[in-house]
Amino acid sequence: MTRPNGHPAFALDGLTKRYPAFTLGPVTLSLDAGLVLALVGPNGAGKTTLINCIVGLARRDGGEVAVFGRPNLPNRTDWKRDIGYVGELKGFYPDWSAARNLAFVREYYQTWDEALVARLVARFALPLEKRVNQLSTGNRAKLALVAALGHRPRLLLLDEPFSGLDPLVRAEALDTLWESLEDGSTAILYSTHILSDIARLADEVAFLVDGRLVLRQSRDGLAEAWRRITFGASRSLDDLPGVHRHQTDGRVQQVVSVDAERTLAALHAAGAQQIEAARMTLDEIAVEIMKGESWKISSKAS
16 A cells, blocks of 8 residues: 555655665665565664665665655655654653653654643553653653654654564554554554564565665465475485575485475476475574575565
């Protein structure tokens, strides 16, 4: 689903950002309204850099970035109106109260919804009278989420927003995010290494490894396609289709397949014996992808 103007929530076309020891991209990626895309990758893969390029905290070196069809040019602000952002570093004035910080953010948005903010504050039991530097880590995360949602953004960019929080706080935050999707017009790009969050919230998962987008697939599609398959064969079957990784121990062989249907059909055709296919958890799939062993960029990554 896209917005009425027909544009995706964001669109990256050949995005590139270079640092002395690291290059992100080129990345081509877009996200329609109403969907949640989890961005997964090891530390240093470029997740924060990618999100910073969308939100305007980092200036790209190449490619194009648009938010609901509007280029994210540094000398314009119109493209920022639909964005809500939460990063690891919560950008509040530490000596101000939580209430004063929210009032400061409110001045930048004509669409600020005071009733929504009041409901979220009550739900999170936020102590608005306390200075930010007196708040717990969990309450600072809640405050950041309230500030990001207060103007009813159509695109939420969340960069490891709840890392290190206890499960109860994270569950409350995820419930709130889920409710923000109810009208079908909001999109969320969610960078995380907590894979249980993905299983609960994400529609699709994009894997970033060494600055490259190596795979984008629906969460359910990953669960259906990937299998760990063991079998017996008198020779090494190292040319099987759909195989990500292949191990051989004598006559017993094991493959990790990204397309179990094709791999199993080829095994049967090759006369393999004692074929057993086991489902893989999202954690196991993510580890296989992030290892990067002989991984080839998928056509689904665009």
